[in-house]
Amino acid sequence: MLKDLFAKKKKYASIPSEQAKNDVPEGIMTKCPSCKKIMYTKELAKNLKVCVNCGYHHPMNAKERIASLIDEGTFIEYDKEMVSENPLNFPGYLEKLEKDKEKTKQNEAIITGECSIDGNRAVIAVMDSTFRMGSMGSVVGEKITRAIEKAKELHIPFIIFTASGGARMQEGVLSLMQMAKTSSALKLFSDEGGLIISVMTHPTTGGVSASFASLGDYNFAEPRALIGFAGRRIIEQTIGEELPADFQTAEFLLKHGQLDAVINRHDLKESLANILNIHQPGGDKRWQEN
Template structure:
């Protein structure tokens, strides 16, 4: 009996196997980058990807943003099949594009189209930072330019949501020239008395911030969004001064007159609807 007693093994709580860990659905939980709170992704998405604890605005995909704003089944996409080429024969560029297409289910870093927001007709362009960090290549610039031109033809307002790391280095000067092309199109649209609303989201940087992102009749931004041209470290090294803690945030730009309003994502549809209503000829939701 004593032999049996000493030969018995103690039972400890088992450590989950690797297989058990993999059985947990990927993406079911999301950690807030600001307060580190862990939330159910489903509940976070219901809250428009705004942290329920600290109100930090997590990034949204272009499709999520369009769904949150447009009337049901009213959105029609432009130029969906337009694809980037590799004009400079940059090594590995086409492979990286294909990888992002599979990951995001998008063909490029911007979705353009038209539809209605609370009954108001509008053309929209929504950039998505999950595709090549929202970088602006020739296709992104072309799609935005075409959307602006169609807004002019339809005589409806143009709204753009920006989220970008800047010009796409793999396309060199062809990417940089999109700054001038899109800005020129907005100028022509403005001369036709077209309404331009720009909503800058995190991040809006580089050539995008220095061109069409800042050319709205109304320049709005989401709370805490990083907005600027060059990076903080480069600027500090250049001017040999330490910059304020909130430098290049939406709140800093609003304080210095570069934005008209910082708008919480929950209030954004109401703000856009109000602007569209104010600029509707004769007032009201006329077609």
């Protein structure tokens, strides 16, 4: 009898851990890539996708980002139906776009629109790294440009959240042209006194970092975000030197004067609201009262 009991314990103890993992439905748990802590995905979402253990900022898609920032029910989306073509007849490009549309339930790597944050109207553009790695093609550049022009027309601030691997290779020079187009639109907007707020999230690289992402009146970033133009290895090979461990992080850029602040996601809405309040005509009444 005792022998049978020990045999049963041994049997259960021998169940492989991998099998136990397979018993948990996919998506229920999330493992933090920074501290390796495993947590419930729903709990992570409630905490704005910030790890409760180490503070690592997990990527947010555009819809999640907008929902976390704006006054409920105030978002009016622009150019929702705009889609990319295949101007260079790049093999497989349209098929890849269709897969990303199905996966993300959106038509491109950016969502733009008008909203209210703490009662302040603004035009917002939010890039989405889950769609073609947030790459900048013709549609992304066009939607950003139209959003800037709409902010100019309405005389309200323009806020952009960047998350991108850079220009979209399948569109070649047409994607690179978006750097000049968006930068020109921002210059015209700025010349008329428009307020530009740029928030760089992980990652913001390539042509995006070298154009509209860095042209804000306020340039912010989330903690530990990767921000840079060329890759680390390419730079090290070019200059023949080893770069600092924190090179191209938000904290490194802040230390060297390329950012105005690194802001925790939990504090971002309040920070944006304060800036928008201050820049209201006549300034923030709360400041005047004090």
